[in-house]
Structure formats: C-alpha cells, structure tokens
Amino acid sequence: MSRSDEDRLLDIVAAIEAIRRHVERGGIEDGLIFDAVRARLMEIGEAVKDVDPKLLAQQPSIPWRRIAAMRDQLAHRYFDTSHSIVAQTVVNDLGELEASVRVLLQAIGSG
Numbered sequence: 001m002s003r004s005d006e007d008r009l010l011d012i013v014a015a016i017e018a019i020r021r022h023v024e025r026g027g028i029e030d031g032l033i034f035d036a037v038r039a040r041l042m043e044i045g046e047a048v049k050d051v052d053p054k055l056l057a058q059q060p061s062i063p064w065r066r067i068a069a070m071r072d073q074l075a076h077r078y079f080d081t082s083h084s085i086v087a088q089t090v091v092n093d094l095g096e097l098e099a100s101v102r103v104l105l106q107a108i109g110s111g
Contacts (some may be wrong), residue, residue: 061096
C-alpha cells in the first residue's frame with residue numbers, strides 16, 4: 001500500500017525534528033552527527049519525491065526539485081558531499097521548509 005501525501009509530509013516534519021535533536025548533541029563536523037543528519041535529509045528528499053506535485057506547487061517558494069536532487073547527491077555521491085553544504089541546509093533552509101510543509105498539511109486537513 002502506498003503512503004499518502006499526508007504521511008509523506010508528516011515524514012518530512014519528523015525528519016526535521018530529528019535533525020534538530022541531532023544538532024543539539026553536536027556539530028556537523030562530528031561524523032556521527034553528520035551521518036545522522038545526512039540520513040534524515042535523504043528521508044526528506046525521498047518523501048518530497050512521493051508527494052503529489054500539484055500539492056507541492058501550492059508552496060512555490062520551496063525548491064522541491066532541488067530537495068529531491070539533494071537526496072540523490074547525498075545517497076549516491078557520499079564522498080563528494082560537503083559538510084558545509086549540509087550545515088548550511090540545516091541552518092538556512094529547514095525552518096522555511098517546515099513552515100511550508102505545515103501549511104500543506106493544513107491545506108489537506110491534517111494540520
């Protein structure tokens with residue numbers, strides 16, 4: 001059985017919350033923290049790929065395709081992944097992503 005858009009959006013929120021807990025324990029330069037954050041960013045990208053594009057289009061300020069592409073980069077080009085890019089994503093992008101996902105959850109009646 002396929003997961004619903006609501007399930008995938010909730011997966012994104014859960015992954016963001018997990019990332020926040022991880023970075024509270026230490027910085028991205030710590031290998032274990034980096035790996036944990038990287039895994040959660042891949043989860044976010046994978047979830048984004050499975051949400052209806054028409055729903056995502058309701059939040060056009062979010063670069064949904066780039067999020068999905070980042071998942072591919074993290075999964076397939078691990079040794080080419082910069083810690084600074086991951087850190088910048090966590091610091092600069094997750095808040096806006098979470099806010100937009102919560103708007104989408106409200107739009108489908110889950111928020």
